[in-house]
Amino acid sequence: MELKDLLKNFKKYKTFLLVFTVGGILIGLALGYFTEKYSATGSFYIGRKIDPNQSRFFTYEGYYGQQTALSYAKTAVELISSPDVKKQTLEKLNIEVTDETLREFGNLIKTKKAGPQLITVTVKGSTEEKATKMWVLLADSFLETAENLNLQTDPNIAIIKVSPLPIVKHSYLPLVSLPIAGGLIFLTIGMLLASLKEYLK
Numbered sequence: 395m396e397l398k399d400l401l402k403n404f405k406k407y408k409t410f411l412l413v414f415t416v417g418g419i420l421i422g423l424a425l426g427y428f429t430e431k432y433s434a435t436g437s438f439y440i441g442r443k444i445d446p447n448q449s450r451f452f453t454y455e456g457y458y459g460q461q462t463a464l465s466y467a468k469t470a471v472e473l474i475s476s477p478d479v480k481k482q483t484l485e486k487l488n489i490e491v492t493d494e495t496l497r498e499f500g501n502l503i504k505t506k507k508a509g510p511q512l513i514t515v516t517v518k519g520s521t522e523e524k525a526t527k528m529w530v531l532l533a534d535s536f537l538e539t540a541e542n543l544n545l546q547t548d549p550n551i552a553i554i555k556v557s558p559l560p561i562v563k564h565s566y567l568p569l570v571s572l573p574i575a576g577g578l579i580f581l582t583i584g585m586l587l588a589s590l591k592e593y594l595k
Contacts, residue, residue: 411584418580434529435516436560437508438536440467443550464510466551471513474505474536482535487528503532512556522562529560 473479480499484491489499508514517532519525537553544551 411581414584415577415581418576418578419574420576421580422574422576431565432519432522432525432562433516433565434519434525434560434562435514436529436533437512437514437556438470438533439554439556440464440470440511440513441552441554442466442548443552466548467507467511467513470536470540470553471505471507473540474513474515474532475500475503479532479535479539482539483528483532486531486535499528502528515560517560522564525562526560 477496480496480503481491484495484499489495502518504516504518506514515529515532515536517525517529519528533555537555540551540553
């Protein structure tokens with residue numbers, strides 16, 4: 395279909411297309427409103443205690459301790475997002491633990507290795523208080539689980555919370571991008587339907 399035909403259909407069905415576009419914008423606004431708009435971010439440092447009798451850090455013991463910490467950092471990233479830690483966190487939040495709630499909570503968590511011995515955890519929430527609370531309880535569950543495991547394997551591994559509370563940021567992107575995207579998508583769908591109607595005449 396040529397451009398002039400599209401413009402012709404646009405003029406002919408402008409009311410129909412306007413309704414479709416406004417509908418898309420409203421749906422985008424609704425999605426933007428219910429999208430988790432706050433994110434709480436905090437970091438953990440992974441280290442390993444060395445023999446206190448060693449007067450120098452740059453010894454085999456010190457090197458081994460650092461390598462162990464580097465390796466454990468990868469495990470810690472996966473441990474935070476594990477079903478076990480998520481389950482403990484949901485229980486602390488008084489949320490029923492089901493496959494659905496575990497999946498939904500997992501979608502709110504983002505974990506990455508920010509440095510050789512540093513991991514960063516971000517938790518999204520609908521309010522600043524909710525995001526902070528979920529991050530703190532997730533951090534507590536993670537530290538408790540890691541400590542229990544380390545007591546059975548390597549008690550010298552230390553996981554240190556860099557700050558007691560996370561940094562919370564407010565994102566306005568969903569409130570802007572989703573309505574625009576919704577309007578454009580529904581306008582495109584409306585134009586396709588209008589073109590199809592003309593074609594079938």
